[in-house]
Structures are given as C-alpha cells and as structure tokens.
Amino acid sequence: MTVRIGVTGATGRMGREVIAAADDHADCEVVLAVNRDPDDETVDGVDVEPAAEFESLVADREPTVVIDFTGPASAIDYAETCVAAGIAFVTGTTGFDDDQNAALEAASEDVPVLDAPNFARGVQALLNVVGEAVGNLPGYDVELVETHHNAKRDAPSGTAKRLLSEIEASGDFDGRTHGREGEDPREGAEIGVHALRAGDVTGEHEVVIAGNHEEVRLTHRAEDRGVFAAGAVDAAVWIAGRKAGRYEFADVIDE
Ligand SMILES: NC(=O)C1=CN([C@@H]2O[C@H](COP(=O)(O)OP(=O)(O)OC[C@H]3O[C@@H](n4cnc5c(N)ncnc54)[C@H](OP(=O)(O)O)[C@@H]3O)[C@@H](O)[C@H]2O)C=CC1
Numbered sequence: 001m002t003v004r005i006g007v008t009g010a011t012g013r014m015g016r017e018v019i020a021a022a023d024d025h026a027d028c029e030v031v032l033a034v035n036r037d038p039d040d041e042t043v044d045g046v047d048v049e050p051a052a053e054f055e056s057l058v059a060d061r062e063p064t065v066v067i068d069f070t071g072p073a074s075a076i077d078y079a080e081t082c083v084a085a086g087i088a089f090v091t092g093t094t095g096f097d098d099d100q101n102a103a104l105e106a107a108s109e110d111v112p113v114l115d116a117p118n119f120a121r122g123v124q125a126l127l128n129v130v131g132e133a134v135g136n137l138p139g140y141d142v143e144l145v146e147t148h149h150n151a152k153r154d155a156p157s158g159t160a161k162r163l164l165s166e167i168e169a170s171g172d173f174d175g176r177t178h179g180r181e182g183e184d185p186r187e188g189a190e191i192g193v194h195a196l197r198a199g200d201v202t203g204e205h206e207v208v209i210a211g212n213h214e215e216v217r218l219t220h221r222a223e224d225r226g227v228f229a230a231g232a233v234d235a236a237v238w239i240a241g242r243k244a245g246r247y248e249f250a251d252v253i254d255e
C-alpha cells in the first residue's frame, strides 16, 4: 500500500531531501508539502503550500504520515495538528526543551510519534557501541566533539545529547563541561563537550576516550543529507498503520 507523505519545512535543507527521498521510494507518494513562505515554489515537482493552511491541507489530502524537519516550536504545532487529524508524525527536529518533549509524549498517546535526533544508520550503530566502549575503560577521560554547518541553530546537537546520555549511563561521571577558556584544566570525571560550527559540514560526531597512554576515537561522519532523509522516509513507511505510541529510529532498524 502506498504511504501518503506530508512534508513540513519543505524548502529547508532537510525538507528538500525528504521530498526527493520520498519521491524515490517505491512505496511513498508526497501528497502535501508546506513551508512558512512558499512563494510559488516547487521542490522536485511538488508544489510547496503555505504552512498557515496546514490544517485544511491535511484534511483535504489525508496524508498517512507527516515528516517534519523544522524547529522545536513549529514541530510541536505540526504534531498537534496531526493528533487532531489522527495522522502519524515522524520528526527529526532537534533542540526540544522539557515541555516540548512532554508535548511529543502527550501526542504519542493519540497517534504514532517517532522522533530521532539522527536518522543515519551509522549513528544508530555508534549509539549501540559507545556505552560499551566507555564502560570498558573506567577512569579514562571522555570528550565529545560535534561539527556542523554554520547555520545550525541548536548546540550541542541532538545527536550529541543522545550520545552523552549513553556515555553517562555507562560510567561514573561528574557532569558536562561545555568548552573551555582561560585557566580551566580538566577536573575529575567531567565530560568535555565541544560544538564546532563551520562552513557546510553536514554533521560529524566524535567521542574521544583517552587514558593509560592510549586513546580510542569513535567517529561518525555524514557525507550527504540524503542519508538522514532516507532514514526518515524508512521510518515513515515503518510507522504507517502502527498503533499510537512513542517510537525511536532503533525500532525501525531492529525490526
Ligand atoms: N534527525 C536528523 O537526522 C536530522 C535532524 N536535523 C534537524 O532538522 C531541523 C531542520 O534542519 P535544517 O533542514 O537544516 O534547517 P533549515 O533551516 O534548512 O530548514 C528548516 C525549515 O523549517 C522551517 N521552519 C522553521 N521554523 C519554522 C516555524 N516556526 N514554522 C514553520 N516552519 C518553520 C523553515 O522555514 P523558513 O525558511 O520559512 O524559515 C525551513 O524551511 C533542525 O532541528 C536540525 O537539527 C537536521 C538534519 C538531520
């Protein structure tokens, strides 16, 4: 059965990639694409329509799943419209605060919701192994460096935060130190976190585990945004027809 896809943030860096990936997917059809100021634009032959009309467009086109890569506040607004319409919601947006996370959780009581800070399969593999590496090297220093393009808004990245949760669950750490300046030596079992913003870097995450005159570096480098878009479309196909609940990208990969 064809999965009818709605895309928000359609002219953004990721929105464009999602439309292209959904168009390429044998089981998907893009039935709706919105942005705040579409200005008669098309992406991959799909008309981009005003976000202000999202609710009526959803009622008219009846997407099965909406895929969202926008910003935290708008993602929650779109999720709430999906709840009202009974439509599954997949979001890759990052930077949600606690209230926004709670709103996603509430939405997942009514419709299927899948949120993931990173839809690259390699990042999921990194998340699966990073805790084991840290747990095998007690007392070693751990630092995380992430690098993204100069237009990224949130820091540290959503992926970095997820990696940090895995690291913290696997060792005895004192807390996080975000960057260093002046006389600021490493203290105790802190985890150093460093966010670089430069040029058009798609997304890199590196965990450095060092001690005992040796170091381990676990690195993921996304070379093209298409990798995130393909993962998000796979997630949309996977979630179509599921019962309400909160899902993550690991659920898609593990099945
Ligand atoms: N999970 C993953 O694998 C990945 C996640 N991301 C995340 O996806 C999000 C988007 O990234 P990216 O595509 O690079 O960002 P862009 O800024 O390129 O695109 C965001 C799009 O969302 C729209 N938008 C932003 N705010 C609103 C709003 N309040 N209401 C309606 N539309 C809005 C923008 O519209 P306008 O042009 O009008 O401002 C724009 O079209 C970020 O949170 C990023 O961290 C990115 C890559 C991979």
Ligand SMILES: O=C(O)C1=N[C@H](C(=O)O)C[C@H](O)C1
Pocket (backbone or CB within 6 Å): 094, 117, 118, 148, 149, 152, 153, 156, 157, 158, 159, 160, 202, 203, 204
């Ligand atoms: O904003 C981006 O570009 C990306 N954001 C995601 C994040 O915050 O983790 C994922 C990816 O690294 C690209």
